[in-house]
Amino acid sequence: MTDYHLVIDGATAEESWTYLDDDAALSDAPSIISLTRLKDEADALAERSAPFGVILRADGLGKTDLGEDVRELAPFIDRLALIAIHFPAYRNGRGYSAARVLREEFNFTGQLRATGDVLYDQWAMMNRCGINAFELAANIDLATFQTALGELSGAYQPAADQNRGALWARGK
Amino acid sequence: MYRYDEFDHKLVADRVNQFRGQVERRVSGALSEDQFKPLRLMNGVYLQLHAYMLRVAIPYGTLRSEQMQMLAHIARKYDRGYGHFTTRQNIQYNWPALDKIPDLLDELACVEMHAIQTSGNCIRNVTSDQYAGAIEGEAEDPRIVSEIIRQWSTFHPEFTYLPRKFKIAVTAHKNDRAAIKLHDIGIVVKQNDAGEIGYEVHVGGGQGRTPFVAKKMNDFVPKAKLLAYLEAVMRVYNMLGRRDNSYKARIKILVHETGEEEMRRMVEEEFAKIDASEMLTVPQTEIDRISAYFAPPAFETLPADSQAFTQAQADDADFARFVRANVVAHKQDGYAIVNISLKPIGGVPGDATDAQMDVIADLAERFSHDEVRVTHEQNLVLPHVKLDDVKTVYDALAAHDLATANLGLISDQIACPGLDYCNLANARSIPLAQEISERFSDLDRQYDIGELKIKISGCINACGHHHVGHIGILGVDKKGTEFYQISLGGAADENAAIGQITGRAFTEEDIVDAIETVVTTYTDLRADGERFIDTYNRLGMAPFKERLYD
Numbered sequence: 035m036t037d038y039h040l041v042i043d044g045a046t047a048e049e050s051w052t053y054l055d056d057d058a059a060l061s062d063a064p065s066i067i068s069l070t071r072l073k074d075e076a077d078a079l080a081e082r083s084a085p086f087g088v089i090l091r092a093d094g095l096g097k098t099d100l101g102e103d104v105r106e107l108a109p110f111i112d113r114l115a116l117i118a119i120h121f122p123a124y125r126n127g128r129g130y131s132a133a134r135v136l137r138e139e140f141n142f143t144g145q146l147r148a149t150g151d152v153l154y155d156q157w158a159m160m161n162r163c164g165i166n167a168f169e170l171a172a173n174i175d176l177a178t179f180q181t182a183l184g185e186l187s188g189a190y191q192p193a194a195d196q197n198r199g200a201l202w203a204r205g206k
Numbered sequence: 207m208y209r210y211d212e213f214d215h216k217l218v219a220d221r222v223n224q225f226r227g228q229v230e231r232r233v234s235g236a237l238s239e240d241q242f243k244p245l246r247l248m249n250g251v252y253l254q255l256h257a258y259m260l261r262v263a264i265p266y267g268t269l270r271s272e273q274m275q276m277l278a279h280i281a282r283k284y285d286r287g288y289g290h291f292t293t294r295q296n297i298q299y300n301w302p303a304l305d306k307i308p309d310l311l312d313e314l315a316c317v318e319m320h321a322i323q324t325s326g327n328c329i330r331n332v333t334s335d336q337y338a339g340a341i342e343g344e345a346e347d348p349r350i351v352s353e354i355i356r357q358w359s360t361f362h363p364e365f366t367y368l369p370r371k372f373k374i375a376v377t378a379h380k381n382d383r384a385a386i387k388l389h390d391i392g393i394v395v396k397q398n399d400a401g402e403i404g405y406e407v408h409v410g411g412g413q414g415r416t417p418f419v420a421k422k423m424n425d426f427v428p429k430a431k432l433l434a435y436l437e438a439v440m441r442v443y444n445m446l447g448r449r450d451n452s453y454k455a456r457i458k459i460l461v462h463e464t465g466e467e468e469m470r471r472m473v474e475e476e477f478a479k480i481d482a483s484e485m486l487t488v489p490q491t492e493i494d495r496i497s498a499y500f501a502p503p504a505f506e507t508l509p510a511d512s513q514a515f516t517q518a519q520a521d522d523a524d525f526a527r528f529v530r531a532n533v534v535a536h537k538q539d540g541y542a543i544v545n546i547s548l549k550p551i552g553g554v555p556g557d558a559t560d561a562q563m564d565v566i567a568d569l570a571e572r573f574s575h576d577e578v579r580v581t582h583e584q585n586l587v588l589p590h591v592k593l594d595d596v597k598t599v600y601d602a603l604a605a606h607d608l609a610t611a612n613l614g615l616i617s618d619q620i621a622c623p624g625l626d627y628c629n630l631a632n633a634r635s636i637p638l639a640q641e642i643s644e645r646f647s648d649l650d651r652q653y654d655i656g657e658l659k660i661k662i663s664g665c666i667n668a669c670g671h672h673h674v675g676h677i678g679i680l681g682v683d684k685k686g687t688e689f690y691q692i693s694l695g696g697a698a699d700e701n702a703a704i705g706q707i708t709g710r711a712f713t714e715e716d717i718v719d720a721i722e723t724v725v726t727t728y729t730d731l732r733a734d735g736e737r738f739i740d741t742y743n744r745l746g747m748a749p750f751k752e753r754l755y756d
Binding site for chain 1: 211213214216217220221223224227228241244245327354357358359360361362363364365366367368433441444445446448449450479483485486488489491492495
């Protein structure tokens with residue numbers, strides 16, 4: 035059981051993934067592993083049939099706490115079915131840039147998931163940056179989630195979603 | 207001036223409704239203060255020493271008269287009859303009730319105004335030259351690109367939770383009145399040899415406890431590429447800016463710790479990636495649409511001189527002084543730029559009453575093509591006044607204590623709100639500004655002293671810009687007593703510089719005398735025609751230090 039529930043592409047979904055600790059053995063179930071493990075065990079992982087994903091951590095990595103570099107995922111992109119971006123605090127917006135790099139620079143098409151301190155008022159921004167899966171607190175229903183996404187009707191600027199932004203749309 | 211279309215109106219209305227919901231959730235307890243804080247900040251609401259404070263955005267410092275009337279109305283209805291114009295060309299209200307703020311924002315939205323992104327760790331209100339479109343010698347009206355940046359940065363999904371706040375300023379003139387080199391990004395609109403418009407981009411300026419003058423990152427970003435370039439700078443900052451220590455989180459620290467060359471390399475690399483898609487190249491039709499709003503107003507064809515204007519100066523010595531200090535040449539013959547000082551002797555720098563705002567709105571409508579500007583030095587401007595009308599405008603201003611003839615002089619000080627309002631301050635700023643203003647109240651003496659910019663901050667966060675005052679004053683707290691440190695030689699213009707501290711701080715009792723000593727040292731030692739800053743730059747700190755401490 036998880037202490038969150040999932041919304042994927044705007045619909046409630048069953049959790050089919052497991053976060054694996056670095057010292058836990060790989061199983062045949064779809065697993066989310068750390069970037070360190072991904073780099074260390076890339077060849078072994080490639081030989082497995084079960085899908086795997088990675089979590090990109092944004093803190094807890096030393097003095098200046100810059101988080102993990104999204105571009106380190108470049109060599110593995112085609113093999114990743116899921117990338118979870120960790121938001122250690124809703125104020126830490128580093129993951130928004132990571133999401134856009136994954137979608138727009140690496141053309142990542144798998145599941146891009148927000149995990150951690152993922153709150154009502156940040157969902158719409160995350161969604162615009164290409165995040166399509168959200169780990170929501172257990173007491174949040176789908177209707178609340180949809181309301182949050184719809185609070186702002188438009189955007190001025192393009193990002194990783196379909197909205198081109200008014201500065202561009204007006205010119206058409 | 208820019209006018210909202212349906213899209214702009216809808217987005218601001220959506221935002222007010224969203225904030226109304228957030229306030230309701232806060233009041234009901236569904237949101238904790240910690241969860242509510244970044245949301246209220248993103249809507250300009252601070253929790254100050256005594257009450258909530260609301261900061262309303264005045265994009266690039268330009269207002270229509272109906273907007274100024276609304277600011278007056280809000281001061282009357284939601285505050286205590288006044289507002290405070292800030293160094294970021296915004297206005298702050300110190301006493302609104304939290305549950306009334308959504309209504310206040312609804313009223314603001316009626317005149318195309320808002321408080322979006324006036325605080326929080328996002329891209330803040332874009333600031334610019336108060337003389338935009340009125341001064342001779344601009345490459346292009348800087349408000350055109352400022353408006354494009356305003357739109358691009360509004361609710362930018364990637365840059366709403368940056369490591370720290372982010373400020374962008376734009377000028378298009380060789381004389382920088384927007385302090386662009388003291389911003390996270392400073393932009394100079396310029397023309398290259400081929401006659402094309404582009405942008406010189408400076409990155410990493412700022413004040414606070416670690417002041418830096420910005421580094422020039424790119425000499426000429428072509429017009430079509432600016433947003434891609436800005437997005438590259440922002441992305442490098444969002445990914446690599448420090449979040450472990452809020453005092454080291456501004457982009458100036460990243461530029462400093464990374465080094466200018468490496469920063470430039472990273473920005474260029476990111477820029478190449480972002481620009482490859484040309485996704486951020488604004489369509490020419492949209493640039494033209496926005497530019498049209500900033501076309502010059504319908505100026506009359508007039509002679510360069512006005513007999514009435516000249517005669518009025520001969521007849522009225524006070525008016526002549528006002529013209530000398532506050533009136534600036536306009537690019538259009540027969541017109542003038544009229545500065546309105548919000549620094550009456552003994553007053554609170556930047557404050558204006560509702561009645562004063564109404565008067566200024568009325569004058570703007572009748573005599574200045576409906577425009578008012580706010581300056582980063584906390585004054586106001588009527589940008590397009592016919593020379594024939596300057597005396598009429600002056601008389602109306604004088605009747606409301608708005609004709610103080612001290613622009614750029616020693617009593618035209620910048621001061622932060624200080625310990626009277628702010629919960630960060632160590633010392634009072636406003637009372638000190640008032641005392642200095644009283645000490646040098648004699649206008650003839652002020653003219654004799656000439657251009658001298660005093661800037662006062664009540665704490666190291668430097669909201670009063672003390673680092674870049676010709677004379678800077680910083681309030682410090684020593685064991686519960688207020689002390690004031692003096693720095694000299696700062697500048698916020700095109701020759702931006704950080705001032706040097708004179709030495710040990712002065713007590714509240716001694717600080718005004720110390721300022722007087724600095725001023726008399728200058729008047730004793732100045733060469734012909736030298737301003738304070740010139741004398742300081744020629745002689746350095748030594749003579750000032752000697753007189754202050756020996």
